[in-house]
Each structure stands twice: as structure tokens, then as C-alpha cells.
Amino acid sequence: MEPVGSLLRMSEWPARVEIGEVGPRDGLQNESMVPVADRVRLIDALSATGLRRIEAVSFVSPAAIPPMAGAADVMAGIARRPGVTYRALVPNVRGAEMALAAAVDEIEVVVSASETHNRKNVNRSVEESIVAAGELTALAHAAKTPVEGIVSTAFGCPYEGDVPEVRVAAIAAQMRDAGADRVSFGDTTGMATPRRVHTLLDVLGAVGIAPDSISLHFHNTRGTGLANVLTALGRGVTRFDASIGGLGGCPYAPGATGNIVTEDLVYMLEDMGIETGVDLDKLIACAKMAQQAVGRDLPSHVLRAGPVNWQGEGQRCAP
């Protein structure tokens, strides 16, 4: 009998994964405006599934991003569940002040690894954004609030194409040195593949940023999202963002899929024997709620197919 390959490889999988739910912010940001009451209801339903990290709001200009208006009202409206971290994205010091006033549990700040993307996105150079991230971080830490620094376009840029991994790692190191409590890497437009994941993790390791210290934020724009998660899992990454129902996408690429789908991720991980702490049936109910809230079909697979459908309706699809 040959050596049992799976035992070698499955032993590399972590016992537990922490999922950061980003639907209420990253997801809804790119949808038509959803009323505050519905956002509150969705966040409260998500916090009851077992998810422990929820990106709830962003404190940005309502003129720039209308669907995110009412962030303070959302934070005031939700029922804070003990043990759950409610996070807010902020673009600047003013946003951080509002987030702290709303008593968020964690602040997120984004810098793009692509100079072009950063300028188009926030009209600042990467260097200026890193300085601003440092100011934010000091402010948050003075209020005893942790900060996650997110490097976007970490696996490629829609304007510049491939982004050198050493550049991504250097920006992450600068954010860490500026006080970020954790760094995260965003596959902003879904260019990542297992090769890109391996290579970035290698370079991060070389600058002392270990897999078990980071979060990864994959999109499923080209269908590779869960393959990328699997790659990172095998390298010791245990924190991943995902979006309920696959909420999100990009207003400039109609129909393109955005974040990986929380319920698809939970289905895969739980079947792999990796604990998520999340109740899949409750999660599917949340995905239905999200679908109703935005009034369009979401790209979730498990929402359509169900977690498993044996004893079910009878499928006659061969092979």
C-alpha cells in the first residue's frame, strides 16, 4: 500500500479558522442603498450565527459612498453581542474620530500596494496614505482600540497589472511598524491564484510577517477564491474575510463577483474538519436576508444548492 498522502497534507490544515464577515460593509458598499434598519437586522442575524468578527460599517463621506451613510446609526442600533468584534473601515483621521465615538471594537485602514490604484481610489500617494495610517493608528491606540492595516491590490492591480510582492511586503511592514495590530491583504479585483498566494507568503515570511499573524481577503472574481483559501490554509493562515451571500462586487464591472461567499467557505471548511464556530443553517438564513435586502440574486453557491441535498428532491444529473 502506498503512503497515505492525505494524512501528510491534511495535517498541515489548521484546526480552526476565524472568518471575518465583511458583507455589511464591503458587500453593501457596492450595492444600492439599504436602509439602516435592514443593515442593523442583518448584522444582528450574522452575530447570532457564531461569526466573531463583523465588518459593520465605514465612516466615509456619504457624498462619496452613499450606501455607507448612517454608520453611527447602524452602530447605535445593533445589539452588541459579547465576544463579537464589530469593525469599521475609516479613510482618514476624521473617520477614525467618528468610529471611536461610535465605540467600534476595531478600526481598519487601507493602503493600496499599487500607486495608481491608491491615487485613483483616495487621491493620495501611497506614502501619504501610510503616514495617515500611522496618525489613525496612534489615535485609535490612545482610545485603546486596535487597528488592522489592509494592503489592497496585494495580488495584482487593475491598472498596473502584477504588483511586486516585495512592494506589498514593504507596505505591510511599514503599517506594522506604524503600529497596526494586524495586517491583511486584499485581492481587490480577484487576480489571485495559488501561485500568487504562495509567492506572497514566501516574501512576507522573509520580512518576518508570519502566516499565522495575517488575514487574507480574497475575491472570487475569476472563480479562484476558495482555491486561494486552500493554498493559504496549507501554509498556516487561519484568518479569512468573506461576505454573506457573496454581497458586493464592483460597480465598474457589472456582474462581476466580489468577495468569496461566507456560506461556501464554511461549507468547505467544516467538511474538511476545520472548525469555524459558525452555524451553516443560520448563515444560509442570513444570505436569504441579504438577498432580499439588495433585491437581486447573489452569487452564493450554497444558498442555491443547500448545504447538502441528500434525501432531497431527487436529482437526475449524470455523471
Add this chain to the structure above:
Amino acid sequence: MEPVGSLLRMSEWPARVEIGEVGPRDGLQNESMVPVADRVRLIDALSATGLRRIEAVSFVSPAAIPPMAGAADVMAGIARRPGVTYRALVPNVRGAEMALAAAVDEIEVVVSASETHNRKNVNRSVEESIVAAGELTALAHAAKTPVEGIVSTAFGCPYEGDVPEVRVAAIAAQMRDAGADRVSFGDTTGMATPRRVHTLLDVLGAVGIAPDSISLHFHNTRGTGLANVLTALGRGVTRFDASIGGLGGCPYAPGATGNIVTEDLVYMLEDMGIETGVDLDKLIACAKMAQQAVGRDLPSHVLRAGPVNWQGEGQRCAP
């Protein structure tokens, strides 16, 4: 500097993967009827992309599966490209005779690993189906035509739930012993995850069926399709089925995604440095053609997002 993890893992990836395109048969079987001329046009376009294996038709009762009517006309209409294997699925000896009369290059025969699924699907026991597969194989071999034996519900059954891997392996071994030139394993309703892939490959190895001798046919019903491919790649599997545009699905689970998408698979593999021999731009043109033929949006990711979109329209989606 830490050891470079990617070099260890990427070295396990094969240099080349052979993709078996199943859209014209497995895909269209579950769609509204597409005229013979459009099926011919799609197959000819697919054969010009670099794909070397195309499941073109099935010789089944037109009463049972109307969209597959006209199989002989399709085979007579296509322009046979040298080096391309045109395959046909057949359910019985009568179908095999028609397939051989149409001069297909390879015959496929399916047996379900689930007794319930096999009975519901073809109204025969698994044992009866294996006997019939042996008769088919002898007939095909007499005409010097190779046979692929497909074990469906190999990763789970919609009626029985988990299907023991030893049962799947035993059926594969019986088909091989009955003369099948290759065996393939179908994730009929998309229950597979990386754990199930590892475990099945382990058990197959124990009965002498090596990864480099098999094909795998994954569905993306729960979003795990490419993660399953990645798992199998790392174990030495080099042959995968996929469907142009993601054609297919299941008439009994409306909206559920079917086969993994050929262009998503090619995008991932080529970016990983794994040669497919397929031209992605031509493939995307085929996916558009398939979408027009069936008159609905297909679940392809790369079709919507493009292979990569830098220098493109400008996306402003952060992070």
C-alpha cells in the same frame, strides 16, 4: 530567512494538465434544446482553442433526453480536427453501436457508486450497470475504440449522502477489470471538498489506481470546484473535465451551478505556470457563443470579469 514554502509545494504541481471539455454534452444536456447547427458551431470553435478532448454528444433516447437528439448529425457535421478526441456518452449497447457508426474517438459509460442514484438514473442495479459496461467495452474494443468508465456520485450522493470511498474504488476497479481504458470520477451534485478528494485518492491508491491514470469531473455546485482541482493537482492528477461557460447544472435544482468552468480553470492553471495548451481569449469567445446558444447568463467568472483587466476600464473597489 525561512524555508521557501512555495518551492516545496509548487514542485508537486504537474507541468501540464489535460482538460476534457464537456459543455456540448454534459452542459447542453441540461439546457433547453439547442439546434444541431449551433452545437456543431460550438464544438468546432472549441476544437480551435487548443482543447484536445471534447465530449461532443450522447447517444441516448431522444424521448428521455430531448436536448441530445441529433447526435449522429452533430458528429457528421463537425470538422474533425486532427489530434482532437471527440467523445460520446452511451447508456447501453444500442447507444454504443450508434456511437461507433458515427466514428466517435472514445466512448464513455457511467455507473453510479450509489445504488439509489443508479436505479433512479437508469433503472438498473449497479451490478447490472457494470455488466452492461463490460459488454459495451468489448464492443468498442472490437472496433478499436477506447472506453472511459465514469463512476458518478463518487464524492457523495443526493439520496444516500456520503458514499464509502471503498465502494467507489471497488466499482472503478471492476470497470478497469472489465476493460475500461481509463476511469473517471464524477462529483455529480457538487459535494466534494479537499478532504473528500484526498481520501478518495488514498483509497484508489490502495487498490492500484494511481492519480496519473484517472480523470476527475468536479462540479462547482457549492463553490469548491477549483479548490478540489488544486487538491488533486498536488496529488498528481493531470486530467480534469470542465464545461465552457459553466454550461449545465441540474434541471431539478434550478439555479444551481453545474460543472466547473473551463475558462476559470484555464485562467487558474496558466497563472500557476501549468500548461493547458488552450488559448484563453478564444475560449472566452466560445463561452460567449455558448451563452448566446442557451439564451441565459452562464455562471462563468472569467467570462464576466475578463482574464485580467489592468489598463482597463478602471475599477474603484477597495479593498
